[in-house]
Amino acid sequence: MKPDILEVQPQELKFLFELKKQSSCSVQMNNKTNQHVAFKVKTTNPKKYCVRPNTGVIDPKSTCDFTVTMQAQKAAPPDMICRDKFLVQSTVVPEGTMEEDVTSHTFAKEDGKSVDEKRLKVILLPPPDSPESSPDNGTLNLVHNNEGREIKDENVQKDSSNDKVDEGLEVLKIEGARVDAKRKEESFKRTEPVTRNEEPVTRNEEPVAKNEEPVKTIEQPVKRIEEPVKKIEEPIKRSQEYIKRNEEIIQNDTEELLLAKEVEETKLKVKELESKLNEAKATIIRLSEEKRLATQEKHFIQGELDLLRSKRHRAQVGFPLLFVFMVALVSLYLGYLLHR
Template sequence: MATELLQIDPPQLTFTFELKKQSSCLVHLINNNSSHHVAFKVKTTSPKKYCVRPTVGIVKPHGTCDFTVTMQAQRTAPPDLHCKDKFLVQSAVVPKGTTEDEISSDLFVKDSGRLVDEKKLRVVLINSPSSPVNGDLKQDPPSQMLPSLTAEKGMEAAQDMEEDGADKGTFPSTRSVEKVGDMKQVNDAVNLSFATKDSEELKSRLSIMDAKLREAEGTIMKLNEERRRNIREKDLLKQELEMLKKKIKMKRAQEGFPLLFVCVVSIVSMAVGYYIHP
């Protein structure tokens, strides 16, 4: 349709291609209309190769919304970096208050009577300056690539020495032997650097574990101290309870003594009166 609901910037998806590494592209959606709320949905011909976040959304009048497309790490490069993948951005006018959960494929059907627009975005791959790629050539990280290259150069040097000796009927020259020695030294240096890196990483992990262990020991000490404090408070409460019980018994005994004394005095008085006045 002729009506452009959303302006898309950039008009194509450009990814910096590098083997075994992800690449992302940010796309801006602009709603230049002053009254319409526009819902959008993003589709691709290769859903396993790309990750789109978010895939749906709503752009308010004179508002903007972004989505990010991430190309997963690839093991091989397409010939001449030519990519046939495409994306489709569907947009449709929706009522105000529509939520993202209400966005479905039915909103973008052109025969539904809504204003619907579709735009196709093609994918463009550009070569990474740091790691050129040719065809299906696989690329390893520099740290893993150096030992194989140096070993390969050493083998080539040894083969050259063997060929020179076979052609000339002589032993390899001292200069060639020195080249092989240099290759071995480079390999030893690379292996040593890897070992040093692994050692540093191991030390870092050990320091982290030691810090966590100290933190756990501190927590245990706090819990033990709190437990001892609770036991002391419990003992004090028991002692106070015993003392309270004793006080109650003494009070009861004091309250009963005067009554007993009165009874005894009364009996004695009656006895004395009986003997005095028979």
Template sequence: MATELLQIDSPELRFVFELKKQSSALVQLGNNTDHYIAFKVKTTSPKKYCVRPNIGIVKPNEKCDFTVTMQAQRIAPPDMHCKDKFLIQSTVVPFGTTEADITYDMFAKDSGKFIEEKKLRVVLISPTSSPVLLPVNGYMKQDPSYEIDAQKDRVPSGVENIPPLRTVSEEVKGLEPIQHEKEDRAEGDIVPRQTENVVDTKPAKDDVQMNLVNESEELKSKLSTMDSKLREAALTITNLNEERRRNMEEKDLLKKELEVLKRALNTKGTQGGFPFLFVCMVALVSVAVGYYIHP
């Protein structure tokens, strides 16, 4: 295309570097076209940086910001030279496209679509030189009058350990997408890249560890509650079994007592005088004799 899809306010990401402290930089993208533009941010050091958001949509004649946060570092690089780089890919998408509609295939070069790529390098600034920066909304905005020695900050070629790719320039080889990007491509279409030394960006290590500790404590609490309920259930089952055993014993005792009573009644019936049938027969004979005697 004859015109640029996105304009970037600065070709560099400047961070005020202090040991064991995070630093952030704000990047502004401008869309001067009449199209919807989708963008995606990649980096050569995903474990070191966190990008929010790393994908997005810039509407026609509007601007969009994203923030890059460098995690706290324990060791300063030699001479404050940083070899990290960022790549911003952009492409035209249909009118009305949202961030939820962005897929990995939109930025695939083999799709035949025009993909614009712009590279940003990282520049570290020591706190002693921070007067040339102006704080804006918690970030450091660069003074326009400040000039960078391009020859001093230039990264030597051949030191990034980035594997060659046939479809991109030597300056952006080996860049991998950040972990938080939304990829809707089918699993079978993804080609593993075992030779690349870059992986997706992740949240701060301390935050991840804190989340793991909280989840572990929550699981322990749930397990303790379940164990207490199981013990209560076992005790209830034991009590019910004991009650059932006592009821069975009482039932057997009542049966025995009933049999004793039945035997006692039968014994009394046989020992208490003549049987009832004998008495009836004697009565009938007496009636017959009386009838014949006194007709």
């Protein structure tokens, strides 16, 4: 058997069932390992129950509670038997895992991953003032039984008195001489029921004293019923305290979320500014490179212009000398021809 990752108490969810009223039950989970454990609570009837929190991460060697709230019901189930069930899944997760990271894929049984599952049953308890749990029915039955016993005792007393009368008549038949005396005694005895009726009155006092014992015996189950009611009130108080803590945690979480959003927005703005600065630096470098190339081209063109100017100047200076030299040669040739 695989060792249990979480110890879940209690194994049965007991709800105090009352029509049109909600009922809550608290469950405690104990992480017995030296690792972080993620848990998830599932139910066969999610519309009927509300689980808070239904997922989370438990630190090593620590405990965590979750509260199950049953919604108000319009009708009671037959024989107060509920077939709803809960499943608590748990598995080891790496350190630093947050509650938002716990998903259904976390508990997928793949690659030899160990997933512990605990199944919890639902038990419905009747309210203390219901006819099923009230002790009044027991007292009424005891009173009726006592009354029946008193009636039977009176009938036995009457039967015994009638037997005595019959015996007296037989004696009178045997003793003929004393018939008148016996009849007078019988008439006297018949007038005695007024005094004998006083006896049942005193005898009726005994069952009243006896009935005090059933009342005491009835008080014991009443006390026994009050004890589970007190036990139920304790988890309700715990759940209320847990809800208050959760509300404070939610408020703190909302503030932290707002701060986190503001920090993220500022980070985005800083990133945008950095990207713009990088673009500006790139444009500056590109423009400076273009400027350098332009200056080089300018110097190159300037040099070429200087060369062209120098060549042009040389051409302008040499052309008149050649013209003069040619003219001189032509004049010498003409002079030679004339002298001949």
